[in-house]
Amino acid sequence: MSNTDQRDGVNAGGGRPDDRRRYRPPTCFACNEAGHYAKQCPNRAPRHHQARPSTSADFRGSRSPRRYDPRRRRDSPERDSEIRTTVMKLSKSVSAMHDFVERQNLKKEEKARKKREMKEAAEREEAERLRQEEKEAQAAEKARKRAEELKKAADAEKERRAQMKKDVDLSVAIRLNEMEGSWFQRLHSVIGPLYTTADKNGKKKVIYESGDESEASDTSVTQELSERTSRLQISEKRKRGPEAVLEDSPPMDKPPKRTPKQGGLKPVKLTARMTRARARRPSGTMPLKKTPGRSPTIISPVKTPLSGRKTPKTPKTIRATPPRMPPFTPVTRRALERLRYRNKMIDDLKSLNVVELQKLCKKEGIPYNGKIESILDIADMKVMSKFGTASQENAEVIVVEESEHQGDGSCREGGSEDVAA
Structure with missing residues (x-):
């Protein structure tokens, strides 16, 4: 749309004629303020006028030439x-x-x-x-x-x-073993000759002679035991030796063993008719006390306590003097050698340490159950390999008892020699 059409109010697109373009307010070229023209400017001095620049887009036609130089403009x-x-x-x-x-x-x-x-x-x-x-x-x-x-x-x-x-336990065990051996040796030397006793009823004295010293072999010991056993009788009952004490077992108190007396009671005689008992004053009573005008009374005696009653004394037994016997026999001598050899082996093994003991147990084929047990097992193995089994040399001395109250010391001799062997 051209400028002429815009001024005439004609719209090229067929718009309404009253729809006109709105322009900006006028601007003064003198003071460059909007709202008035240059001729209406209050500052109409020539120095305040400014030349309006001409542009190619100016649609209002040509303008008058500049009347002043804008560079010379001065402010108020x-x-x-x-x-x-x-x-x-x-x-x-x-x-x-x-x-x-x-x-x-x-x-x-x-x-x-x-x-x-x-x-x-x-x-x-x-x-x-x-x-x-x-x-x-x-x-x-x-x-x-x-x-x-x-x-x-x-x-x-x-x-x-x-x-x-x-070490202390081992030393104590060895020392106790030595003391036990010496004690049994002394006991055997003191009580060994006393093999016989006398019966209180006057029975025949039983005297057993020990075997000859030449019978040192195992066969002689067996024969001697067989002979002594064959001469035993029922009345010559041997008392048992001391019972073996088990480890970690408390002692048991048992009542003393008693043997009933034989032939001490008499049979009672029975009669077919009844008889009247005679009036008999009991023994130990006081005589009748007679008082004039009263019936006779019987004075009862004071009872004697049981502790004061007299009991028949047992006749003393007469001990027979046994023949003098040698303190040692070949069997006991061999047992003593065996004990000494065992103690010597224990002393030698005591100085070894645990490793050496384990090696020695492995070599001998013995299980290792501690130092003390292993030392005792090895010593027993050495003794058995040198002297043989202990069952061949356990010479038990059989003691025959003829009285119920005698022979207690000699009855324990067989068990003591078993322990010593």
Whole structure:
């Protein structure tokens, strides 16, 4: 649409004629203010006029030539004062802004400094904590090592005490064995010759002679036992020896063994008719006491307690003097040699340690059940390999008892010799 059509109000698109284009308000070319024209400008001085630039897009036609030079334009004093006021305000605002920016920068720097100080303090605390933890770890490690050393020392002391206890037990066992052997030897030398006793009823004395010294072999011992056994009778009952005591078993109290008397009662005679009993004063009663005018009374005697009653004494038995017998026989001498050899082997094995004992047990084919048990087992094995089995040399001395109250010392001799062998 052309400028002419726009001025005429004709719309090229067939619009309404009243629909016109709205223009901006007029602008003064003298003062460049909107709302009035140059001829209406209050500042109509030539120096205030400005030339309107011509453009190719100007649709209002040509304009008059410029009447003044725009470079020579001068502002009014009021405008200069306004400009100065504005400049002063702007300078104040700029200075205020500068101060504000500086304050903000100072705040940021202070905040950054505090943050940096806090970070440094946290780092120092972390370093101090790590150093403290390291120190505590070192102290804990030192305490652990100290505890391990104390535990090792305690274990060593415990092992030393256990070893000492084993040595003491072994020494005590060996010493008791030696004392037992010497005690049985002395008992045999003192009580050995007393093999016979006398009967209280006057029975024939039983005297058993020991075997000859030449009969040292096992066959002679067996024959001697057979002969003694064949001469035993029912009345010559042998008392049992001391019962074997089991380990970890409390002693048992048993009542004494009693043998009933033979032929001590008389049969009662029975009669076919009843007879009247005669009036008989009981023995031990006082005579009748007669008082004039009263019937005679019987005074009862005071009863004697059981402890005061007299009992018939048992006649003393007469001991027969046995013949003098040698203190040692070949069997006992061999048993003594066996015991000495066993003690010597125990003394030799006592100095060995656990490893050497285990090797020796493995070599001999004996299970290892501790130091003391292994030493005793090895010693028994050595004794058996040199002297043979112990069943061939257990010479039991059979003691015959003819009285119920005699022969207690000689009855235990057979068991004592068994233990000594």
